[in-house]
Amino acid sequence: xxxxxxxxxxxxxxxxxxxxxxxxxxxxxxxxxxxxxxxxxxxxxxxxxxxxxxxxxxxxxxxxxxxxxxxxxxxxxxxxxxxxxxxxxxxxxxxxxxxxxxxxxxxxxxxxxxxxx
Numbered sequence: 508x509x510x511x512x513x514x515x516x517x518x519x520x521x522x523x524x525x526x527x528x529x530x531x532x533x534x535x536x537x538x539x540x541x542x543x544x545x546x547x548x549x550x551x552x553x554x555x556x557x558x559x560x561x562x563x564x565x566x567x568x569x570x571x572x573x574x575x576x577x578x579x580x581x582x583x584x585x586x587x588x589x590x591x592x593x594x595x596x597x598x599x600x601x602x603x604x605x606x607x608x609x610x611x612x613x614x615x616x617x618x619x620x621x622x623x624x
Contacts, residue, residue, distance in 0.1 A: 523607060551577050
């Protein structure tokens, strides 16, 4: 496969978007403000544990359950690590490929998994 080869199906692009999901070390509100400022991003939504989970302990109410930023058309999601799991630096970012169909996902997964490590 050459660099110029792109993922197309019948002349249409398969990939709708590539998105990032960042897990913070329980400083999600600070991270949300930071990334919104750095990238001049629009905060689309932010839900804290206290807003979504009844009877959450007081010290956990301001942890971010999920937040979405729009960075010039690119979506960045983030959340706090929470209080039940250890935070592991280097394991806190995930990429997501948004597709329209399961068939497209299977096709891309098949290509990506060849000799994958």
